[in-house]
Amino acid sequence: MTDSPTRPTPRPAGAAEAPAVMEARLTALLVTGALLAGALLQVWVPPGALTLVVASGIAGAVVLAVALLTPGRLRATIAGFRFTSTLLVALAVFAIVGTLVLQGKPAEFYRLRYGAAAPVILGLHLDDVFHGLPFAGLMALFGAAVIASAAQRWPLRARNAGFFLCHLGLVTSLGGAAASAALSIRGRIDLHAGGETATHVRVTKAGMGTGGAAPLGFDLRLDRFDLVNYETEYRVGYYRQELVRDEHGTHRQWKLAASFDPDLERHLLPGGDTFRLKEIWPDFTLQDQVAPVAAGGQPALQATLEGQTRWLLPGERLATPDGRAAVVFGWERPAAPPGALTAFLVSGAERKVVVHTADGESEVPLAEGLALAGGAVRLGALVPQAQRTQVPATASAEWKRPVVRLEAVRDGTAAEKVMAADRPEALFLDADHALVFERRDGEVKAFLSTVTATRGDESLRTVVAVNEPVTFAGWTLYQVNYNPQDPSYSGLEAVHDPGVAWVFAGFALISLGVAYMFYVEPRLKARRRAQPGVPTSPAQAA
Structure with missing residues (x-):
């Protein structure tokens, strides 16, 4: 007599969903709690680089310790994909807010630019959103999630080395970002050509301090300063009046909205209007x-x-x-x-x-x-x-005294005007929009500082230009300013950032780990399945 097959006991409806529901609740509780706690404590603790580093470090350590030492779903929740995805969405919201609201400006700037919304921005510290405690709370949870996820897959083996490389890269980048926030120094150096030398930088922003001067650790001399101007050019400028708020109150101001080459093509303006140059006389006579x-x-x-x-x-x-x-x-x-x-x-x-x-x-x-x-x-x-x-004509093909006949079409109605670049006059489309044929010269194309940096027996003579910084002795020099009334003056920005190398090292580790997971781990797993005696499925292993 054979035993009758055992039937599985029916599982109550919704039982399989209980862990997922619990994970969702814990995720919402942790993220919301971090944001609310940060917003409350921020009433007494102002935003700052040091605030961000210390608060995220302490909070991350506490959350990670509680998750690893206590039983229950907390550790699995922090290490899970749902938790990390929710954090990334919250961080993206902070990035959007930090983009829409200009950061680090004086309080008066926000009152002038944002009007009635300024008290909310300043009260919630949205003017420095990336250094506040709510953002620190999210970063703490993110760091804890990275470490908890790695702990779940311990120990390290060849088959999961890519995963650990990626997580090591994340931790390295986070550490580098923390070092940059806490230890970086940004300042100004004002020099005049002819041998003036700087040994210190006037600090404008520092992770753990404000103001004052910081030693460069080397001598910086400005040998020569050069301005490179654009060649004279002629353009058709499209101007519009905008409402501007400044220290003098609210008023309307003409601003350049677009510019066009002087050619015979028809150009489309914002709003659907068009214009064209019917005739061009480069050297009018x-x-x-x-x-x-x-x-x-x-x-x-x-x-x-x-x-x-x-x-x-x-x-x-x-x-x-x-x-x-x-x-x-x-x-x-x-x-x-x-x-x-x-x-x-x-x-x-x-x-x-x-x-x-x-x-x-x-x-x-x-x-x-x-x-x-x-x-x-x-x-x-x-x-x-x-x-x-007498008829208009051009004495030569050179652009000496250019004059054009401009035709604009607005709402189906055409209007034209003869316009000289040397005597700019506007063709008004309406009270707030106008076209001007104008000459542009003297615009600065680039400004170049030829400098010599000396530290002991080490010396470097190079050129610092806009978008072409120079690095020496741990400092990066940027060309940022000049004075049209003083052709010998050059304004440089000096940045010392000890964490940026670690940030890029973390990116390199992440890239290496991803490549390992895509190209190495599948081959290792396939080789293991091909070995005799190695179970290829959970059933065989049982």
Whole structure:
């Protein structure tokens, strides 16, 4: 007689969900408790780098000790994925707040910029959100979660080395960030070219102190300071009026919203309006234009002298800049102008040219295209009855005196205006929006400090430029300022950050651990499964 198979006892509905429910409750309790406790204690403990480091270190140690030493779900909850995910979401919210609210500004700045919201920002210390106790509480929980997760997988083996490398990298980066917050020094160095030397930095921000001066540990000399300017350029600027609040109150101010290259393309403006340059004269001048008429006009002659071309009416002349040569036109023979060494006297009625010089006179028949003085003088068409007008033209292709004809279309209505860069005028789209054709020169492209740093027998001569810092003896030097009225002055920022190397070392360990988990651990597990006698499933192991 065989025994009847044993039927499994039915599990009460929801029993499998109890650990998950408990984990969710503990997660919510820990995260909410850290935020509320931090916000309450922050009434007495102001934010700061030292506050962040000490509070997160103490709180993290306490939470980790309680989790490891007490029975129950606390340790599994802290080491679980749900807890870490919730922490990351909370940290992301802090990052968003810290981005939307500018950090570390004077109280008056927040009153002017944020208005009625300023008391809330200052009261909750949202002006220094990353150094406050609520953020320290989240960092404490995150550090405890990293260590608890690693403790669950102990001991270290080849098959889980990638996991431990990643967690070691996280701990290293957190430690480096703590060192940076507590020990870093940021300050200013003001130097003048010509041999002035600095040995200290004027501290503007320090982890464990404020103000004062800190020794550099080396001598820094400014050998030369150079300004590099952009070449002169011409742009179409789109300006709009904005409401500005400052120490003088609230007022409207024109600000540049966008700028465009001067070309013949149609450009789209914010809001859907458009504009284009219908004509561009890089080297603007007014050029004579003659049109024949049936009656009522005057005779006109086209003449060119040393590259200058004009239409001359009777009694007018075209002369060289020094006045020594001139072309004079008249219907009857004109007189030679005083002071001209060589005069070309053109008579329209006689159709001839008298070349007058100090040695005498000679006559040449007038003909269209006549060239005299080796081609320096050319005579064009003679129009007996003409009307002369002046039209815009360009004297050369060089951008010397640029003028444009700008057309803007707003709400389907077109408006145009001739605009000169040397005399900027606005084409108003409405009361708060305008287009201006303007010249921009003197704008600084870069400022360069040639410095020499000396420490004992070690010396370094290099150039510090914007976005090109220099590191020496543990300090990083940045080019941050200059004085247009004092071409010998250079303002440098000096930063000493002992934790940044550890932060990057942590990133390297994390990258190495991820690579190990993806490319090494699968091969080790496959090799282990292929070995005889090694169980390949939990059932076989049983």
